[in-house]
Amino acid sequence: MSLFNLFGRPSFNHGIHPPSNKTVTGKTPIRRLPFPGMLVIPLNQHIGKPAIPIVRKGDEVVRGQPVAKADGFVSVPIHAPATGRIKGIELMPTALGKNAPSILLEVYEGATQEVLWGEEQTIGDMSDEALRQAIQDSGMVGLGGAAFPSHVKLTIPEDKSVDTLVVNGCECEPYLSCDHRMMLEHPRALMRGIRYAMRATGTQQAVIGIEDNKMDAVETLRANLPRDGSISVEAVETKYPQGSEKMLIKSLLGREVPAGGIPSEIGVVVNNVGTLAALGQLLPKGEGLIERVITVAGPGVKQPGNYLVPLGTPIGFVLDQVGYEGSQTEFILGGPMMGPAVSALDTPVTKGTSGLLVLNEPDIESETLRIWPCIRCARCVDACPMHLNPSHLGQLAAKRKYETMAEEFHLNDCFECGSCSYVCPSNIPLVQYFRIAKAINREQAA
Amino acid sequence: MKKSKSQIELRTTPHTHAAGDVVKIMRNVVYALLPIAGFAIWQFGLSALALLITVTLSCLLTERFFNWMGSGYNSLGDWSATITGILLALTLPPAFPLWMGAVAGIAAIALGKALFGGLGMNVLNPALVGRAFVQAAFPVAITTWTPAFFDGRFSQFAPSTLALPFLRPPSVDHWIELLQVDAFSGATPLALYKFEGIQTDTVELLTGMTTGSAGETSALLILVCGLYLAFRRMLDWRIPLTVMGGVALTSALLSLFDPERAPDTVFMLFSGGLMLGAWFMASDMVGSPVTPLGILIYGLLIGSLTVVIRVYGGLTEGVMYAILLGNAATPLIEQITQPRVFGQRASK
């Protein structure tokens, strides 16, 4: 289908077009949610080593004060989202299903929204080294969902050099629109964040890629571009998974990240718009990441929208605020294509939570349909953005040939985007098969 | 936190799914075949109707029998046996003895499908397996053609239709004489072309005013029904297109190298079972490759084999064998056409 690229917007090959379901939330401004009575703050909200708590039970903390410090380079500190008292450090449920050590913070009644910690800093005066340190100190991670520490991503290894910063404003998952709102409401902060990221990585140019269903964001950002031409905005085709790093790089720059590799190998570093906008807001004030915008949506939600939520807010509290209904319900953290379903309503919103979806039985019905044999319709092959052969992989998985899957059919290039399962008319849970196959291969390698 | 009354579902990603599943696809294929079957009945009358019903029922019963032998689970609901039945009936001569039609149906499902393990596992197209079986078993009956649009076709059966099992069916020659159809030669356009060098008029081929199997005669109708499916994305348009491309290409090549015997491209495309084969049998998902390059090779292979068999083979019609060969070659084709994975450095 690459021929169509000549006429349409830049894009990658394959992919799918699920209904976007963003119209309502994309149009409503971000609103702030009140503090819950208790915040649950997991120490491992990021990829890497969990943070080390620096407070003890009974301590009083103010909004913005660090409560845990980074444990080494691939780790970030955590700051108190509200003024209150530490109730303890306990094992609590998380989005990943496993319980993890979390700081319990009892929020004082009438606690202020004002951030009471942090010192203004002039970024221009900092060395690049100090800038990266400041980014780590802010506790920033990829807010698109990966939650990878930003300062690590923005530190380019000595032996590599990158020439382009790709700023990911695609938000290709259905329902989610928090990045969209950030672009519309905080374009200047985003531009600041992009500058910081360019300095930290030593890149001379930045490209913001936005799906063409958000032309208002494209226009807003174009109006806010610096005059020197170092930053540009590009509308790309609305297609899932346009927002995956590899696909967006391909769409914008025509470069392919080598299989098994990372973008810096081809001179690119990718950051999400939400992350950079938050960085642009926090760094000058010397504050830490204590709240984030999440999209709360889905047919079961009474007041869908984008909400600014203190980190550690239990999803049950969020749902009580927005109202929801439905008897057989599924709660998803993130988007419907890749976000995990959670069972515990005291699971907290963390740095990597981009959305909270409530799907009711009619919407999830298709998943309960029976699984038919693969009829070799080739839809999955035409959908897979990695150009794998999910049909064949699925058949191998059914025969438990997990090693062949990895060695001959590139199983490890699958990033579990879900496009294949989405289109499969036989309702074969291909992604689930692949996850299991990978897990078993990992286990056997260990 | 209220809401303990509700049930919380925990499911795996993705949490949403495209509309449409196997049953819907299959059901739409049935819808698309109905006008073609209807036309066959209008054209050939009661005999064609009885044949369609018999063959389809035979397929369904055989499928049910294997359900019962195997998992016990009822797979009639997926419509695939229905499709096989209708397609098979459409490839048979309209006055084909009913009992032979039943045998064809049994062979199609038993040998073409159940033997391989049911839906999705079959290598060959079941309808064509059934057709190949009766072609070998009843060589005379399968080449006995009857005229279309004769008067009284809705009030009487062709004498061969009701032949008793295991007996030689009565000859239809006398019956056809009595019908007093003008200029009925008893030969299909392809046979006329092959053995007598007569090329049937294109308009007649398009509209189905010719002799042939119950459902292969109206190329135009088949094209329209196929396009309907393609537009509804229930059929991979790449396959019929490449098959037809293969036919055109091979005819063109032949006219360069062997102009004496080279066929006319348009005639090749619109005669015999090519349209039905290209749109409804070669495109059967189960027997065709899933890789993009594989689909191209598969289609071209079937197209060119069809022409080669028609021109050089001993048979008048090559579509069936071409598709069966294409089906058989599919695993190999797929093996050599695995897509280049994203980020893989150019293949060695």
Ligand code: SF4
């Ligand atoms: S989940 Fe994996 S195999 Fe399926 S479409 Fe995405 S990358 Fe391809």
Ligand code: SF4
């Ligand atoms: S989409 Fe499903 S049925 Fe179709 S080829 Fe892929 S796995 Fe098979």
